Amino acid sequence: MKRIFYLAVISSIMWNCQSPGEGETSTQNADSNLFIMKFNDVHTFSQPEVARITHLEWDANVDFENKMIDAVAKYNIWTSDEASEIFFDTKNDMEILDVLADDAPAKFSIGDEVEHLGRPLRVEVLPSTKTISITYKTNPKAAALQWLSPQQTANKTAPFLFTQSQAILCRSWIPIQDGPGIRFTYNAKVRVPTGLMALMSAKNPQTKSKDGVYSFTMTQPVPAYLMALTVGDVDYKQLGAHTGIYAESSMMEKSANEFAEMEDMLIAAEKLYGKYQWEVYDMIILPPSFPFGGMENPRLTFATPTILAGDRSLTALVAHELAHSWSGNLVTNATWDDFWLNEGFTVYFERRIMESLYGADYAEMLAQLGYQDLQETVEGFLEKNQARDTHLKLDLKDRDPDDGMSDIAYEKGYFMLRLLEKAVGREQWDAFLKDYFQTNAFKVMTTEAFVDHLKTNLLGDMKYDELKLDAWIYGPGLPDNCPTPESNKFTIVEKQISDWQNGTALTELETNNWSSHEWLHFVRYLPVGLTYIQMKQLDETFGFTKSGNSEILAAWFQHTIANNYKPADQVMSDFLVNVGRRKFLTPTYKALLAAGKKDQAIAIYNIARPNYHSVATQTMDELLGVK
Ligand code: BES
């Protein structure tokens, strides 16, 4: 292998990006001038203004024994008139075996490692070069990939693999131009052990192939962070005309029942903001080590099994990932500094879907829980002197984008959009949003371009200033005009707690017909410093330690840890060992540290760590200081 080292210089040139319009795919040319936007992505080595990928043909073998994918990635590329090189992102010592330009050997070099980013792969091209083929092998440590033993799955009979590419991990399994502003179409051919099904963020099979070979097409251009692959012993079950579930056989019935309302969500979403553009919307229930709640891979959301509560109470997550089919997958944040454009809009859209299906009271409970998260996050950042991380528009230069992504993008973003809705009225706001998704479909969006769009199409300069939107977007904390969600239901919950504090027996509290959100608020709202007797009474009366609802369980652990309530210890440590969802791991390990139980935390982590995806171990290693 040729390996010429040179100093990697990250391009800081602003580039004009023309994204293809509807109907245009791989052959878009840069002069089509459909959409021009200036932005600078500091998290990719690629220089898309010089040369960029437009289409990928991916031919891959998935080797479970060696925890490796060996593959050829053949790209169609667009080149500027002066192009002499094209840059790709790589990571985790992916082995580059061969590079061709227009099917002839090409000169290439791999640059030095840059912290957080990986290494650039530089390939020499001519302005006339049309294709680049890269033959490569992934490293067993490839950060996006988690290779699971049969023991780590539900059926316990076959191995499992899944990828997690967002934010900048696609480069660990495909040498690629890994910036959200660069879109391409793809086809893939993937070979896996027979008996397993392979699925991608593409047109997917519904049955297992006899020979373990699968073909995929994605005819709409997507960015690299939406590249996804999973391989496992899963089946498919159709739920509605456009929706279905993939799950291991032992999880299928529960999953299909939990998500029976998926088609209704899709219909509600289309009614709000326009036609669903990706033909089908399926979801796969992954093993519990999946580090997120959900990931909006186009056509196939990846989801954690921790949302299987048995009572459909955690399906807002489905609404969320579905909403990304518009906010994120159609209109995409140009850089990770603009992440709130993906997540804030999605949380807003998610709550509107939930409101259409279950009513305003229900959606308001979700908003209130989000408001609690937001306040905690803002306070946390301000205390740590990290006010910069409370801005909607982030500055993630020289950082791992994963470190700067917090509830701010989700919830401060949500509340700003809710403020806009309040300011102009729902009718006008909905028309604006629908048009925003339509006009910008398959394009990228920067914060600055959104601000322009907002001023031009909805508010005007004066109203923009009146609403203090610069403070919202470019300033710290929560501006004083933040709408406050009000939920009668939660006021009643709070009253029950104060009644209990004032002597009413737990069995006398009015908790009939409470939804899991009310219970979650109840647990979160419990006072600090409960005695062992009080904890025991709560647990005996309401069965929190036995809760099948992961949100309630995780909130309960905050109290069991702080109050030294040992009867929950085994359940807590089992939870930490089996579940790899970072949203639950971080607060639980933090609570252990805060309670002076570092030894217990480390003892559990030593057992749990091999079960976690790299996204989770990276955060927990740092938190627990075991790097
Ligand atoms: N796209 C995110 C997950 C993500 C964000 C992965 C940043 C990597 C980097 C996904 O849509 C998401 O927000 N998931 C949430 C669920 C949601 C209901 C808030 C999660 O995983 O908890």
Ligand code: ZN
């Ligand atoms: Zn999201």
